[in-house]
Amino acid sequence: MKNKKDLDLLQRLKEAFESVLPEGLPEKYPENALPIGTYVSPTRLKRLGVITDAFYGDLDADNKKIIIYTILIFPKLNPLTRMPKENDQYYVTNEYEYEIIAYLMMNPMDLSSLMGDLGGRMIL
Secondary structure, three states: OOOHHHHHHHHHHHHHHHHHOOOOOOOOOOOOOOOOOOEEEEOOOOOOEEEEEEEEEEEOOOOOEEEEEEEEEOOOEOOOOOOEOOOOOOEEEEEEHHHEEEOOOOOOOOHHHHHHHHOOOOOO
């Protein structure tokens, strides 16, 4: 059971988030978006990553909503040791749908297992 101090802190955090988030229902996952867990490579970073979220962004020249993907980029590996290169870390980025290459021939990754490996959790 949580004590009064914890409940007060949680209430204050909730109020802080509600003050900066837009009102209304949360935005649904875009209908035509790639599935969460799909392996992708952003063209500007040339590194492998995985989709963790998607949402609608700007409008394109045809007045259609552009999908923006949130991608967890994996560290580059040393080809000899297959270990991450020194000082290379995981990286999270948002990329337009036009700026990624999706690897659809591989099954999407189970993100719950990834978060366990990283020692954390992800809230989607």
